[in-house]
Amino acid sequence: MKREEVIRLFPERIRKILQQAYWNPQGLQEIRLRAGKPLILWQDGQEYFVAEQGFLTRHREQACIVSQEDIRRTMETVGTYSLYAYEEELKQGFLTIQGGHRVGVAGKAIMEEQKVKGLSQISCINIRFAHQITGCADMVIPYVTEDGKLCHTLIISPPGCGKTTLLRDLVRQISDGWETFPGNTVGVVDERSEIGGSYQGIPQNDVGIRTDVLDCCSKAEGMVMLLRSMAPQVIAVDEIGNYEDIRAIEMTLNSGCKLLATVHGSSIDEIQKKPLLERLIKEHVFERYIILQKETAGKIGKVREIYDERGTCLYQRQRSVC
């Protein structure tokens, strides 16, 4: 990611400030704008205020204050003057821009029949910059493949531990294949544009050469659509949990596809307590469980354990039993 790519997202006033400030695009995680509040930047796990004179500081008094006009102009720029084109995404509180970066928004919700119709008077913007970690799935690959085939795999992780990052790299490697593993056709249902980071339908992250991405589509519908039209060998979905997801998973399994999925949680026991997932686990649907654990703040999570369908530990951090 280049500095220019980031600076271009903002209106003139903030552009000038960011151009003068010293920050590292590779370590940049977030830039937050809130109307009437200081301009904040997160880099390498640290929070900084951005001063009007164009430097990073820990002192709030020196920070540049964001105006409502800055927010409006930023939305105009990130939405390429076309916020109407992001209506569906904005209902979920975000839009994805070129580069796969996510722009989260908050403001006044417009409700209709108890559902969010949209957002008006946006007053807060959080731009999260996507950094794909290529190769982060290297260590789990030997555990999730057997006899040249992928095992049905469930990644269990608390929030913010990198399960989506891991899933993305798994998808990429399975799609591209390697010497001893032929590349598989992978279908990804990317409900929140987090896996592919698609912009105008084109994945901005490297998800492999044989991957088809259904962007901003509900998981249940998306899985069925992919099965019917794209003949996937593997289907990947993020954060399964509701009844429709489980039904679609059953359909996927019956079709002979392999499944890669993630779920919020910290252990298999915890997941088993969820009524919808309990049956899948008892029936040994998933052949591999990857458990992630949180590392220090600002750092991506690590693989803590890997289990097979019977609960046999295949890998434990700092001790491999396989």
Place this chain on the structure above:
Amino acid sequence: MLKVSGALLVFFAGWGMGNWRSRQYQQRIKDLQILQLIISCLIGEISYARNTLPEAFSRISEKVASPFREYLQSVAKRLKEQTGETFVRILKEQEQTVREKTSLREEDWDLFLQTLGHLGYLDAKMQIQLLESGRTELAMREEKLRHQLPEQKRVWQSLGILGGAFLVVILI
């Protein structure tokens, strides 16, 4: 002989100018139709494809002739560059570069830019309503001009001939 040649030249120049003015009037009607076509295409791009404005302008430019094609392409290019300028400013600056190449009057461009200037604001339904309203206004203007066309053609052609004849008389 020289006087006769000169007189004929002046006469035909007057007639030619009248004809040119009459054709300008007709061309203005055609240009108004093109503006309506652009708006119709924008409605389609927004309502069906939900394309962003840079993408929409780029695609529509392939459907229209010069100089509107160049106008739309230059607007699309400026929008994609994300220079930080407002949408309205970009529209107006690019309009300055093609205005002289069309037969549209200032009030035609003002109406067109006013319609487009509201784009990007609020939801798709609002965009379409605004565009449809602008298109209707342009259609009404075109209808009015078309209604006046036969008379205008006669007036300009007559003025051209009479003007030429008058000049010949004066000069001789």
